[in-house]
Amino acid sequence: MxxxxxxxxxxxxxxxxxxxxxxxxxxxxxxxxxxxxxxxxxxxxxxxxxxxxxxxxxxxxxxxxxxxxxxxxxxxxxxxxxxxxxxxxxxxxxxxxxxxxxxxxxxxxxxxxxxxxxxxxxxxxxxxxxxxxxxxxxxxxxxxxxxxxxxxxxxxxxxxxxxxxxxxxxxxxxxxxxxxxxxxxxxxxxxxxxxxxxxxxxxxxxxxxxxxxxxxxxxxxxxxxxxxxxxxxxxxxxxxxxxVPQRLIDAPRTAAEAGGALAVGYLARICPQKGLDRLLEAVGILRRMPGMSEVRLRVAGYLGAMHRRWFEMLRQRVRRLGLEEAFEYVGEVDFEGKREFLDTVDVFSVPATHPEAKGTYVLEALARAVPVVLPATGAFVELVEQTGGGLLCGAPDAQGLARGLAELLSDGQKRMETGRRGREAVRTMFTTxxxxxxxxxxxxxxxxxxxxxxxxxxxxxxxxxxxxxxx
The missing domain is CATH 3.40.50.2000 (Glycogen Phosphorylase B;)
Structure with missing residues (x-):
């Protein structure tokens, strides 16, 4: 060819x-x-x-x-x-x-x-x-x-x-x-x-x-x-x-809110298999760590009728944990909404419970220079290894996720360098x-x-x- x-x-x-x-x-x-x-x-x-x-x-x-x-x-x-x-x-x-x-x-x-x-x-x-x-x-x-x-x-x-x-x-x-x-x-x-x-x-x-x-x-x-x-x-x-489309990589980054709290992002289908409940637990643990008490969890993605009851139970869990002010679901987003959403988070995680075959959302996050923290399973392993754009948790549990999130959120320079490295890897190897x-x-x-x-x-x-x- x-x-x-x-x-x-x-x-x-x-x-x-x-x-x-x-x-x-x-x-x-x-x-x-x-x-x-x-x-x-x-x-x-x-x-x-x-x-x-x-x-x-x-x-x-x-x-x-x-x-x-x-x-x-x-x-x-x-x-x-x-x-x-x-x-x-x-x-x-x-x-x-x-x-x-x-x-x-x-x-x-x-x-x-x-x-x-x-x-x-x-x-x-x-x-x-x-x-x-x-x-x-x-x-x-x-x-x-x-x-x-x-x-x-x-x-x-x-x-x-x-x-x-x-x-x-x-x-x-x-x-x-x-x-x-x-x-x-x-x-x-x-x-x-x-x-x-x-x-x-x-x-x-x-x-x-x-x-x-x-x-x-x-x-x-x-x-x-x-x-x-x-x-x-x-x-x-x-x-x-x-x-991922080249324009997702090239679009100017939305200016971050000055003095805003650090945010963990989740952008995937809302269902048990994608591990949102595990991520919520991890953020709860994270907020009890020194310097992490203001961390927020921002969530976006399609919510089908089959999982609405499950998601409502998750919201009840948010209330029981006292995380109402830290949890935000923005709904399903289109392409521009996806870009804007990713520009509002500092670290990205979708701790899927079943090994992922694709992991497209990982590449989307990296395209916006957002580093990822993921379980060491499925396609996540090769994507993180090939891009250098994040951390892999040895065990896919809430404690391991919380430690990985804390490692990047507590070190601004490492977080930015990891995100930039991931973005350049996507630019050179993972476009459509x-x-x-x-x-x-x-x-x-x-x-x-x-x-x-x-x-x-x-x-x-x-x-x-x-x-x-x-x-």
Missing amino acids: DVAGAGRAVVTCRGGARLRIAILAAGAGGMICGSCMRDNALAGELRACGHDAVLIPLYSPLRTDTADNSSSGVFYGAVNVWLQYASGLFRRTPRFVDWLLDRPWLLRLAGRIGAQTPPAKLGDFVLSVLRGEDGPQTKEMRRLIDFLRTDVKPEVVSLPNAMFIGLAGALRRELGARVVCELTGEDIFLDALGEPHRSEARRLISGRTGDVDAFVATSRYYAQRMAEYLDVPAERIAVVHPG RHMALRMLEVYDAAGGQRTGGVGAAEGVSGSGGRGADYP
Whole structure:
């Protein structure tokens, strides 16, 4: 691939080719999710590189915090997919009925309802989707393939996660396209399925891995995790970390309030899995340390209906701890709101209870020169080690978090130096432009050897080497 002097110039692949790329992205039912933001940014950057990238929503319309790069229509609409699973009648309905059921407002409503359903209750439905061309939603598959064949003519089709791997064989066979499957955190959902659905889902996914030309994980940790989880050779999984927009790095920093109290920031989905309750406990401990009595906790992020009761219980805990004046929830924020929020905090922490596959919010904080304090788990380890932008706590508990927060909050010079170091690392290695260039290498390599795995083509390596494993 020719990337020399890329800047904003055209970046071509093998033989000077410009690729036609179809990026399938699974909507999150009205929630701004990390995978949607990643796919949306990737499509925009690939176009800026001179490639024909089409972003196609699945299930529901995409919602991101920047301009929407997706096409207008939704495929595999959540309502149609569910009804075709539940009843043979809807597998034979005419297109105008399906069109009505694909209205954006209805899909958003269905997404919100679906988000409140525990995975353990969705086992049979999940298996029906994983069966792909052998499942009950073949009408949806045919509509998608016909659209791709006539309107997009892709050379590469990117699946949003392994839950759609049942489509890979038909896409590859009927379109002659390279099929790339992203791995972005689906193990959490799969592990939440009840038995026997959990084991059957893993069996179905593992049985379809041969239909995929390349897998892409969002961290080295997750590449290793999924190689074992799905019984895929490690060399078949490339690593391409998420990226943040250049303008998040370059925007002038909002002036801090003179004499304001130090603040710890949390910017992620409001749910137990992200560890906000643990961070609250850590801040309570922190405020009892010398010189830390005025530290505040500022929180932002999406709060879904499923977790509102949990969050209200957390607020009650805030009151019991006497931290009402120290705790502030500002709600969900858009891109500009995110920048402004990060500029008001001095240290950032999202002590997730499950190892993170991506950790995009870590890079966002570092882009604003805000150092991070995180558990030494999942993608956090490599992100902190590669950026030098924070501290890792050995044990993911409140005491360890409090000590790490205190170390940075009590030393202004160290805090600023750590933040600046992290920001420069993001600037040089973790922008959306870097992400797009690395994905182009994966697409290029997948075309070089259809059955040999990503690592077999032109030096692009999986989780254990270099090449697509950046940085």
